[in-house]
Amino acid sequence: MIGDRAGAQGRTRLRASEVRISYWQHRAEEPFVAVDGVSLEVIEGEFVSIVGPSGCGKTTFLNAVDGLIPISGGSLELDGRPVRGPGRDRAMVFQQPSLLPWRSVLRNITYGLELEGRRSRAEIKEAGLRYLSLVGLDGFANVYPGQLSGGMQQRVNLARALATDPEMLLLDEPFASLDAQTREFMQLELLRIWRQSRKTALFITHDIKEAIYLADRVVVFTARPGRVKEVVPVPLPRPRELRVKRDPRFIEIEDRVWNCIEQEAAAAMAGGRSA
């Protein structure tokens, strides 16, 4: 059986073509080009992972999709409309939990909903409790983030993004700072939640196994300036258990991604030396 979404012909949610993103540097004549020529399409309900060497522009690209930074070339469209700024159709799960330390867990989860200001207080609270439960943090509603472990903080971070009910989830290495066991558990949880909510997901990670385990397709970026080097489909059946990571087909895909990355890592190192 083929992965149930890999070949799905849904609507195109995100269309990036030849996206170029540059930073204006202080006192520099030339802008610093972080991403140059990224072309990528993401279908509705699809889970896409992005991997690539550190500093290749993954976060930059994701920030542009979220509308936090502008692009300086190419085009970036969501549902056929160019991205102009942050919007309710997207929500970001940041690499750092970025929780408001003076708000309780529940009020962190409802933060996005409160900013929207469309629903009553009672409705917001009810939604908050629902997502609290979804990420397995029942009973932690009135605890402050500082009292939680890293893994729990990341679950709050995830719940906060889910609570606004976005069509697209943007995740920037959300599990990178977690220990190995917690990370695997969070991967399992994320897949469970994603299956239930059927959201489109764009997931950045450092970890090749994680990228493959979660995704319908793995996008490998080149060294900076980032471009899409290769797109590797993951035709593994879902729902996936953690066991699948030892499946020969999984390992074959892993080898393929690993080879791509090794070339780029070498290029990045060479670039670093000459720079």
Next chain:
Amino acid sequence: MSPSDRPGVGERPGGGWRQAYGPGALPRSFLAKRGQAASTVAERARLQGLARHQGLLVGLAAVVVVIAVWQLVTSLHVVAPIVLPGPSAIAVGLYQYATSPDFPIDLATSGEELAIGFGLAIVIGLPAGILMGWYRLVFQVFDPFVSFFYSTPRIALVPLLIIWFGIGIWSKVAVIYLGAFFPIAINTLVGVRSLDPDLLRCARSFGATDLQLFRTIALPGAVPFILTGLRLGVGHALIGVVVGELVAAQHGVGYEMNIFGTTYQMAKMFAALFIIAVAGAVLQTAFQRLEHRFDAWRVSAGGRR
């Protein structure tokens, strides 16, 4: 405590690209977790409680020793009472002053000056600090004046203020206000400006408006700074009371202290000084309590800061 020992702030495992991808890369945060488990919350609370009590006991013992030595020195006439009256003489002086008809008037006058001056400093200093912290233009307009007045010794203005406002309570109110305004306004300004970039990005990602950004990120983030400003401000306000009344006044504890001093009633002078010191200690403690209350989430975030 290093940052990585705190729960949830563990950094990504170090090392290069290759190492992070390699099979044997052991996340450092995993190791950090274990050291942290050794000091449980209960354990930490118990140790903190013990330390607090110990501090109190040591402090009390030191005070008793100093008073005893002081009493001994004066009883043996090592120093003349006119230079340094003993604790027992000061106690008598305190009793005499506290039962004199002037005392309630002095207390009411100084208290009123302090309340109005410090109250005005809060009512004007807080919004001023917020506006200067939030709006660049407001900051640019007022910065030269604030910098100028903040770096001038404002005590030097006391004679001028007395000419302007007379020797009644309003010259003292002005001195106190000028003393307390700057620490409050400047701390508030710095607090509002010190936005956590991660939180800022998060708020923007959720589509926060400028006003929402202010209300949900800037203002709560500024609370510890504001409370510190208030605590510093109350200290300056108290100095203002004494200095203002020393120069010219009709009533007040500071005024009376000056009279006692110039008429060689040293025990009473020390008694007045004692009253002022106690007022200062009480106010400082009250504001410290307030700071701890507002910092509940911070204290619980794994250790003291």
